[in-house]
Amino acid sequence: MIVRIMGEGQVEVAESHLTELNRLDDELLAEMQRGDSPGFRRTLHALLERIRELGEPLPDDSLEPSELILPAPDATLEDVRKLLRDDGLIPG
Template identity: 75%
Template structure:
């Protein structure tokens, strides 16, 4: 799966990593619902770090369709709320 982190680029990520990412996504959603800004920041950073660590960056000149778009590291609660689907940021 091709994942885009806004403002950074794309990474290719194997589907086998989505259990870990979904766990972080669930945690992020809980923190957003409770208004825990510090927890939100920590978990968003952990989610993006996991994508970077587990994925393989695509070359800057590659323009593959992104199957998943994640917010920039500096995104605030309102920006991320606008990106949420029924399952959070990551479907499944």
């Protein structure tokens, strides 16, 4: 699956990693609901770092359709709330 991290580019991540990524996404959603800004920041960075570790960056000149769009590392709670679906940033 192709994941876009806003402000960074696209990464191809195997769908076999979705369960692990969803655990971080669930934690991020819970922290947002509690208004836990430090926890939110820590988990957002952990989620993005894990995607970078697991994924293969696409060339900068490649414009593939993104299946997931994730916020930039400096996104605020409010920025991320605008991107959320009922089940978090990552479906499933």
